[in-house]
Amino acid sequence: MTEKKEDKFVQWILFATGISSILIIILIIVFIFSEGLPAMLSVGLFNFLFGMVWNPDNGIFGVFPMIIGTLLTTFIALLLAVPLSLCCSIFLAEIAPPNMRKLLKPTIQGLAGIPSVIYGFFGLVIIVPFMRIHFGGSGFSVLSASLILTVMILPTIISISEDALRSVPYEYNEASLALGATQWQTIKNVIFPAALSGIITAIILGMGRAIGETMAVIMVAGNVVQIPGSIFEPVRTLTSNIALEMGYATGIHYSALFATGIILLAVIIVLLLIANYINYKKRVTIGGGYL
Template sequence: MQKKKLLKKIASYGVEKLFLLSACVAVLALLVIGVYILVSGLPGMFKIGVGQFLFGEKWSPSEGYYGILTMIIASLAATIGAAVIGVGIGVPTAVFLADIAPKWAVRILRPAVELLAGIPSVVYGYFGLVVLVPFISNTFGGAGNSLLAIIIILGIMILPTIINLSELAIRAVPRSFVEGSLGLGASRMQTFLRVSLPSAKSGITASIILGVGRAIGETMAVILVAGNTPQIPGSILDSVRTLTINIAFEMSYASGIHREALFATGVVLFAIIMILNFTLQAVLNRKAGTRKRRRAGVKPR
């Protein structure tokens, strides 16, 4: 009897530690990758000169120029554009799926969205290359390899993330809130805009952040349609090179300071993703905060 109890205790202790260990692996992986990138990239950045590296417009390793301003701008522009498309189409789609759509429409739409999420990024890129790029070239002129092509492809790619998570958030709004509002004589639209949407706000925010994170880090699909010229785009029809492309393109043959510059590009990408996440979260939260304060009858600061 005593022995059995002891065994049980040991087993429960072991399982507990096993779970803890599993949780540690994820954190450890993040730490290792983060440290590795910083250690490999920062020295190069300092050798080149931080200002020279971040704000230099010329990238030409053979001549010793390592400026990535063009790529920072390209990455940001592509991400913002994709977010506009993704949010603009994704959030209304989520609303439609969660609240308005008749059952048969949901039955078609939901699998379609899920399928969209399952398409490998290289296929998106290929589709962009053989369909979108020629289309842009024929319609607007130019080569077709362009910022616009990236924006459209990325916008479509992040749709499933935004749609799925936003729909979940809207569906998670308790039915009692909706009934309470309708019971007070509010219309369905008023109920949706004034009760459901504010209640689902944090979930929708999370979906946008995840979508944006995916967009800025995407490489494969982007490589195929970007044109890959390191220049500051004058219009959305110009060819660009993003930070991710820069790394993927040149890493295989780079060495010495060139290699370090590519790692430094990774550091910048890492930093941008962090900053983007934090600002997005802060902006969306603050916006909600002022609205709440205003509603409560206090002037926003």
Template sequence: MSAKPDQPYLLRKHKTEEWIGRGYTTICVMFLIVIIISIVYFVASKGITTFTKDGVSVSEFLFGTRWSPDDNHFGAFPFIYGSFLTSLLAAAIASPLSICAALFMTEIVPTWGKKLLQPVIELLAGIPSVVYGFIGLSILVPVLRDTFPGQGIGVAAGAIVLSIMILPTITSIATDALSSLPRNLKEASYGLGSTRWQTIKGVVLPTVMPSILTGVVLGMARAFGEALAVQMVIGNAPHVPSSLFESASTLTSVITLNMSNTVMGTAQNNALWSMALILLLMTFVFIFVVRLLERRHRL
């Protein structure tokens, strides 16, 4: 007969394994915190140099419309405006499509709708941004040029390309929210004589709206930080557009186009780091909004 395992030995072994796992997890978390703090400190220290060393005022940088590094004019308002405009338009285009796709998969035809749309959503999420930009430049821009005034390159092209890029994000979150909705809520609505559309409008959408808004905000965050696809179709003109079909520019496109052509420590390079700081702060704002929406959803 084999001897029974030593119980104190097994207990010590389990405690040792638990201690090792807890220590490894703590080290990984601390390493992640150090990386985040280092990134924030580096970008912030570089970004504020424009205002502390180069003599550019915060109001001139945020609200100035003239971008001329050779003349020491660093007005970033056209780029900030372009980033917000394209992101908001992309969210306005993508949100209804994403919500309808999620409703189609979960409420209308849940048996085969998800099998039809889920691979398409996953395919859209896996396509590189340069492919979106190239397709937009080759197909979308000529269509806009032939249909509307202008050259086709501009805010509208950038917003449409971004809307397609953020479709998977909003659709996936909306689908998860609709799938996790308690079934008794819909059954109670049907029991009162409501139709499917009345149930969707009066029960389903109001209940999951915080989660859907979370998906919209996350989609806007991705659109706000996208660089390559927008850079290829927006025109990269340093002025405030007066029409959706005029060329414009965004913070990310300006940074990617000019960062490699500037010398570290110069005023123009510091101004680009200030734009990166704005992008970082906007990321924090988006995260804060998402947390508020999640808190409201829990309540």
């Protein structure tokens, strides 16, 4: 009897820990929304999202330049990181000899493990001066931030794409080679398409990482609230906006920073839903027989 009671008791505790991640998410959403909604309501959602001016001293809160800043840095980072990381993941999954794999796997782990503040510091002492010397201006710029983000999202995209490529059954590879295809033809026409949904998921998650990155970007982007005229001009992202001003914000300004957090939260959840939907759809098509 006591044994059974103990079992029930343990099961309840485990259940509680199991649902704790849901509870934490709900708690986070509730708190971010309850602190952020007042600003969104008083400024108006449209004015908040598309307002061109961010001037806390006069109570004007428009985050549009920051949205552009986030999208621009993320977009350029993806433009650079996607080709490099796809090549690298194909190299790891299909081409690299075992010794090379043994070197490259920890490399990617290492890149993923470097703290973002170290990346930011590296950008500050290497990339920013380089930009200043070669392209003029302060060196704090969209491009500086994008370059740092590129390196930071490489490991995410590489490791998830590699898993996707590796999960393609070896039979496809054999069948294609046996028909006289070269290795590259096999990769391009068979393996890559079969792994595509996983690769898209990898890119989406890399994108999420770029959007959410704060410290590295704050240290190299210049943080000027403006829609930059070129990639050599400074810019401020949504995440930096929060980190820069939380220290002294009060009242509606404080609330507006949480409202910025709402946007980030919403974007990340939408990205995750898309990634999950792609995976789900892939399972359905393979099972159902239709492409």
